Amino acid sequence: MNRRSRLVSRWLLLIALVATVVGADETLHYPATSGDGPRSSLVIHGALDLPQMRPLLEGFQRQNPGLAVRYRNLTTLELHERFLAAPDEADVLLSSAMPWQYRLANAGHAGSLESPAAQRWPGWARWRRELFAITFEPIVMVVNEAIIERFGEVRSHADLLALLERHAGALQGQVVTYDPASSGAGYTYAIEESRLSPRYWDLVAALGQAETELVDTTGEMLEGLIEGRYLVGYNLLGSYATARLVDQPQLRIVVPEDYTLVTQRLALIPRQAPHPEAAERFLDYLISETGQGVLARETTLGAIHPALDGPGTATLLRQERGEALRPITLGPSLLATLDDLKREALLTRWQREFTP
Structure with missing residues (x-):
């Protein structure tokens, strides 16, 4: 056959x-x-x-x-x-x-x-x-090649922060990420990153300065990126991005070099x-x-x-990315993300930092 x-x-x-x-x-x-x-x-x-x-x-x-x-x-x-x-x-x-x-x-x-x-x-x-x-499944960024050509490479969270701080005006409304208040995935990533990175809250503030769009799913982010409404996507599910963007050469998937959450x-x-x-x-x-x-x-x-x-495979990804990979731990710490007081505290700060 x-x-x-x-x-x-x-x-x-x-x-x-x-x-x-x-x-x-x-x-x-x-x-x-x-x-x-x-x-x-x-x-x-x-x-x-x-x-x-x-x-x-x-x-x-x-x-x-x-x-x-x-x-x-x-x-x-x-x-x-x-x-x-x-x-x-x-x-x-x-x-x-x-x-x-x-x-x-x-x-x-x-x-x-x-x-x-x-x-x-x-x-x-x-x-x-x-x-x-x-x-x-790594959590990734997606960047339009036009941004890389104009402002330089984005390889890490630090690069993204620098891009947003220097060019917030040029990126107004053209960045997208999860809304942690309405997305379970977005909230989970937010609480994990707030533990991982001392500059996470600076990044949230920079996202706010760029008037970043907040959505509930990776699918919504990918649709907007493909249509050209967004030029940068932050914290997308890498498995879905890889499958969806196979015929979108203008969009580059970035597995951050400094740290990469894995779900x-x-x-x-x-x-x-x-x-x-x-x-x-x-x-x-x-x-x-x-x-x-x-x-x-x-x-x-x-x-x-x-x-x-x-x-x-995870084996190959670990060989390529090494210690930068940060799998979300499967254990009792996950329950902390469902604690009502902790959730309220994190979302309150997130909103305060995000709002210019």
């Missing part, structure tokens, strides 16, 4: 597997093709866009054709609230909202995975055997999962060398498995 035939076959398969979009409720459904009958099924709720999730689900069902798989794509907040309202609806929860996932596990909502793969998973990428990081998507199996055996099988797949290999080759999410060291 030649390459074109393979591509046509792939698209026909995708159509046959019934991908539906209904309002904000995006789903993928893979009917069982053999095996145990209608009771053999798996329900996954995730905050991960369909193009990134699809190859993982296809690879899993090739290994498990007797399982009917349904994936529902939600925002991080929707996923969390839906679980609290119906803790027995989904078999697996997958989310980049690290503090919320940790809170669920810490509160006893996660079952334990006792497989050999779970025991071998790196200690820094799991909490007990209940919560597993499966991706390694991870966390997977757990709810204690009340309706199909626990299928859930364990899927989570085992996500942390297997096979599943992580699919993730490295066919997505931009960054594989963690220590046996993988090529493009699309």
Whole structure:
């Protein structure tokens, strides 16, 4: 079969597997093709866009054709609230909202995975055997080449701060970042950076001087950058930027040299999962060398498995960036980001520094 035939076959398969979009409720459904009958099924709720999730689900069902798989794509907040309202609806929860996932596990909502793969998973990428990081995604900047040609290279947070302080007038309204008051990701990055960098608050003030636009998602930032409404984007999810900007040569992705936050998507199996055996099988797949290999080759999410060291892996990124990488720690410190008093204090200062 030649390459074109393979591509046509792939698209026909995708159509046959019934991908539906209904309002904000995006789903993928893979009917069982053999095996145990209608009771053999798996329900996954995730905050991960369909193009990134699809190859993982296809690879899993090739290994498990007797399982009917349904994936529902939600925002991080929707996923969390839906679980609290119906803790027995989904078999697996997958989310980049690290503090919320940790809170669920810490509160006893996660079952334990006792497989050999779970025991071998790196200690820094799991909490007990209940919560597993499966991706390694740097937080990046995106800079229009026109800015680099006019004002010079932007390689670090220090470079960005200097750019904003010297040329705030020229950049008025043309910089974009997360709104920490309305975005869970934006708030998480803000609290992490305020711990990491003594000059973080100077950067927030400089963003304010440039009348930076505040939005809720990386997708909104990328849309504005592609359309030319923004020339600089700060704190975008690198996995989404890499996938979206592949045909946008005027936009450069910058992995900051001084420090780079790294977020991870966390997977757990709810204690009340309706199909626990299928859930364990899927989570085992996500942390297997096979599943992580699919993730490295066919997505931009960054594989963690220590046996993988090529493009699309945490191993290669660590070799290239070394100590500059700052993965958000998977542990009790995540709960501090959900403390109401700490949140109010940080947002109050953020607004004070941001407002000229």
